[in-house]
Amino acid sequence: MLALDGITKTYDAAGRRVDVLRGLSLVVPAGDMVSIMGGSGSGKTTFMNIVGLLDRPTNGSYHIGGQDVLAASPDTLAVLRNRLIGFVFQSLFLMPRLNIWRNVALPLMYRGLALVEARRAAEAMLARVGLGDCAQMMPPQLSGGMRQRVAIARALVGEPAVLLADEPTGALDPTTAQEIMDLFRTLNRDLQVLVMIITHDPLIAAQCRRQLVLRDGVLEG
Amino acid sequence: MLRQTFIEAMANLLAGRQRSVLALLGILIGAAAVIAMLNVGAIARNETVRQFKEMGTDVLSVNISARRSDALGLKLGDILTVPQMVPGVTAIAPLAVGGASVTFRGTQRSTMVAGVTEAFNPVVRLDLLQGRFISAYDKYELFCVIGKQLADSLASGGERPIVGSTLRVGAYLFTVIGILDPTEHNPMMPLTINAGVFVSLQNAARINPGQRLTAAVGRLADGANADRVEQVLAEYLTSKGRDTTISVQTARQLIAGMAGQMQVFTLLLGAIGVIALVLGGVGVMNIMLVSVTERRQEIGIRLAIGARQRDIQLLFLAEALILAVFGALLGIGLGLAGSWGFAALSDWDFVIDPAAPPLGAGVSIAVGVFFGFYPAHLAARLDPIEALRAG
Known part of the structure; x- marks a missing residue:
C-alpha cells in the first residue's frame, strides 16, 4: 500500500545542511498497523509530513496504492490527502466554531459532497467511535478523550486508505489513552484501514502489529 | 459547502466582535458618505427645480445700488x-x-x-x-x-x-x-x-x-x-x-452657480467617502490579517484534511464579504439619514435618488472584498507544515 524508497530530506538551516532523513525505505501492506517510535529530533514529524503528503522529500520515491504522488501540484496533493489519508493530531485540533458533526463532515465537504450525505456519513462515523449522541454539541463541551474520538472520526469519515496519527494519546490520561488505542485496533480490524501511529511511548507502540524505530534518519525494525 | 463556509465566517466574525465592529465602522462610514454624496446631489437638483418651477428659469434680476448717498440713481x-x-x-x-x-x-x-x-x-x-x-x-x-x-x-x-x-x-x-x-x-x-x-x-x-x-x-x-x-x-x-453700480443676474446663472457650490460639497463628501472606504478597507485587511495569523493552525488542519487553496481563500473572502455587506447595508441607512439631516437643515425637500443606495453599497462592498483578497491569498498560500507547527 505504502512504498517509500530512498527518501532523504535535507533542510538548509542558517547556512548549515541538516539531513533529517537519510535514505529511508519502507513498505507497508494495506490494513497493517504500524508504530513509529523515535526520540525528539529524530525526524518523526518530518517523516509523517512526507507520508501524509504535507511535505515533499528532497530525494527518493513514494507510491500510495501504486500511484506516484510526488509529481502532483499543491491542489492535487490536497485532493490526494483528502481521499487517501486521514490525520489525527496530538493537539486534538477541531474547528471550535463548528459543531461536532460539521467538524467530522469537513473532509467530505471539501470533497464536494452534498450536506445531507456528508452529515449522514459523519453521524455514522460518530456512532462507530462511540459518540452517536454528541453530533450537535460544540467541541469545548467534550472531554479530551471524546475530542480525540471526534478527530479520529473526522480522519476516517472519508474512508481513507491510511490513518496517520501523530502522538494521538500524548495529551490524554492512561485510561483514556488505552481506550483510544482499543478504538484504533477495532477500526483497523473492521475497516481494514492502514494505521500508522507515531509515538514516543513504548506502551502504545507495543500494541501495534509492527513496530519500527526512527533513528539517525533511517527506520529500524 | 458555500453555506457552511458562510456559517463559519459569520461565527468567526462574531467571536472577534470588537475587531469586526471596527472594520465594519470604516466600511459603514465610507458607504454612508458615498450614498449621502449622491443623495444630497439629488436633493439639491430637486430643490433647484422646485425653486424655479413657479417663476421659471427665464427670470432675471437687476440690483441697483448707489455708490454715494446723494447719487441720482x-x-x-x-x-x-x-x-x-x-x-x-x-x-x-x-x-x-x-x-x-x-x-x-x-x-x-x-x-x-x-x-x-x-x-x-x-x-x-x-x-x-x-x-x-x-x-x-x-x-x-x-x-x-x-x-x-x-x-x-x-x-x-x-x-x-x-x-x-x-x-x-x-x-x-x-x-x-x-x-x-x-x-x-x-x-x-x-x-x-x-x-x-x-x-x-x-x-x-x-x-x-x-x-x-x-x-x-x-x-x-x-x-x-x-x-x-x-x-x-x-x-x-x-x-x-449715475454713481450707481448695476449687477444683473439670471436664473440660469444662479442655477449654474448653485450647481458649482453643490459640486464643492459633493467633492468634499466624495473625498470623505474615499478616505473612509480606504480606512475601512485597511480595517478589513487588518482584522483579516490578524485572523489569518491567529488561525494558522486551523488553516493547517484544513489543508491536511483536504482543503484546497481556493477553499481556504473562500473562507476568508467570505468574512470580508460579510463585513462589507453589513457595513454597506448600515451605510445605506446612515447615508440616507445624513442626507435627510442635510435637507432638514437647509429646509429643502428630502428625496431619495434611487441610484444612490445600490451605487454606494456596491462601491463599498467592492472595496471590502478587494482589501480582503490579500489576507485570503496569504492564508491560502500557507505551507501546511508551517501552519501546523504554529500551535
Missing part, C-alpha cells in the same frame, strides 16, 4: 425702455425696496416694503389668496398688497388682516387690497415676497422719503443667450445710471 424711464433697447428682454418691472414698520390693531412688525408698478405681477406671476394686485390706477391710492406670512404674523386676538383691513405702514394708513398666495422662496427676488408689503412706487417714496429704485425683475425672451443679455443689460443700465 436710475430713473424710472431708464428701466421702462429696457425691452426696446436690450434685445432678449421681453418685460421688466422696477422695484423700490425699503424697510418699514407695519402695524395692525396694535401688532407691529418690521418688514420690507416694495414699491412696484403694475408690470410687477405679470413678470413675477404671483397668485392672490384674496383681492387683487396693485394696478396702474392705484398709483396715488393708499392701497397695499401683503404676503401671507406677514398677514399671519400680524393676526392678533382672532383678527387677521383681510381685504379691506387698514394697516399703518410707516406714517400712512393703507387699505389692504390683496393677500398673496405663499410662494417658494426664490433667490432671484430682492425681497421675501411672503413677508413683504407691496405698494405703488409713488407710495413707497411717501413711506421712505428719497427712496430710489433698488432693483428690477424681468424676463428673458425664449432662446435668448442669458450671458449675452446680462452683459448688454448691465452695460445699458450702467450707461444710464
Whole structure:
C-alpha cells in the first residue's frame, strides 16, 4: 500500500545542511498497523509530513496504492490527502466554531459532497467511535478523550486508505489513552484501514502489529 | 459547502466582535458618505427645480445700488425702455425696496416694503389668496398688497388682516387690497415676497422719503443667450445710471452657480467617502490579517484534511464579504439619514435618488472584498507544515 524508497530530506538551516532523513525505505501492506517510535529530533514529524503528503522529500520515491504522488501540484496533493489519508493530531485540533458533526463532515465537504450525505456519513462515523449522541454539541463541551474520538472520526469519515496519527494519546490520561488505542485496533480490524501511529511511548507502540524505530534518519525494525 | 463556509465566517466574525465592529465602522462610514454624496446631489437638483418651477428659469434680476448717498440713481424711464433697447428682454418691472414698520390693531412688525408698478405681477406671476394686485390706477391710492406670512404674523386676538383691513405702514394708513398666495422662496427676488408689503412706487417714496429704485425683475425672451443679455443689460443700465453700480443676474446663472457650490460639497463628501472606504478597507485587511495569523493552525488542519487553496481563500473572502455587506447595508441607512439631516437643515425637500443606495453599497462592498483578497491569498498560500507547527 505504502512504498517509500530512498527518501532523504535535507533542510538548509542558517547556512548549515541538516539531513533529517537519510535514505529511508519502507513498505507497508494495506490494513497493517504500524508504530513509529523515535526520540525528539529524530525526524518523526518530518517523516509523517512526507507520508501524509504535507511535505515533499528532497530525494527518493513514494507510491500510495501504486500511484506516484510526488509529481502532483499543491491542489492535487490536497485532493490526494483528502481521499487517501486521514490525520489525527496530538493537539486534538477541531474547528471550535463548528459543531461536532460539521467538524467530522469537513473532509467530505471539501470533497464536494452534498450536506445531507456528508452529515449522514459523519453521524455514522460518530456512532462507530462511540459518540452517536454528541453530533450537535460544540467541541469545548467534550472531554479530551471524546475530542480525540471526534478527530479520529473526522480522519476516517472519508474512508481513507491510511490513518496517520501523530502522538494521538500524548495529551490524554492512561485510561483514556488505552481506550483510544482499543478504538484504533477495532477500526483497523473492521475497516481494514492502514494505521500508522507515531509515538514516543513504548506502551502504545507495543500494541501495534509492527513496530519500527526512527533513528539517525533511517527506520529500524 | 458555500453555506457552511458562510456559517463559519459569520461565527468567526462574531467571536472577534470588537475587531469586526471596527472594520465594519470604516466600511459603514465610507458607504454612508458615498450614498449621502449622491443623495444630497439629488436633493439639491430637486430643490433647484422646485425653486424655479413657479417663476421659471427665464427670470432675471437687476440690483441697483448707489455708490454715494446723494447719487441720482436710475430713473424710472431708464428701466421702462429696457425691452426696446436690450434685445432678449421681453418685460421688466422696477422695484423700490425699503424697510418699514407695519402695524395692525396694535401688532407691529418690521418688514420690507416694495414699491412696484403694475408690470410687477405679470413678470413675477404671483397668485392672490384674496383681492387683487396693485394696478396702474392705484398709483396715488393708499392701497397695499401683503404676503401671507406677514398677514399671519400680524393676526392678533382672532383678527387677521383681510381685504379691506387698514394697516399703518410707516406714517400712512393703507387699505389692504390683496393677500398673496405663499410662494417658494426664490433667490432671484430682492425681497421675501411672503413677508413683504407691496405698494405703488409713488407710495413707497411717501413711506421712505428719497427712496430710489433698488432693483428690477424681468424676463428673458425664449432662446435668448442669458450671458449675452446680462452683459448688454448691465452695460445699458450702467450707461444710464449715475454713481450707481448695476449687477444683473439670471436664473440660469444662479442655477449654474448653485450647481458649482453643490459640486464643492459633493467633492468634499466624495473625498470623505474615499478616505473612509480606504480606512475601512485597511480595517478589513487588518482584522483579516490578524485572523489569518491567529488561525494558522486551523488553516493547517484544513489543508491536511483536504482543503484546497481556493477553499481556504473562500473562507476568508467570505468574512470580508460579510463585513462589507453589513457595513454597506448600515451605510445605506446612515447615508440616507445624513442626507435627510442635510435637507432638514437647509429646509429643502428630502428625496431619495434611487441610484444612490445600490451605487454606494456596491462601491463599498467592492472595496471590502478587494482589501480582503490579500489576507485570503496569504492564508491560502500557507505551507501546511508551517501552519501546523504554529500551535
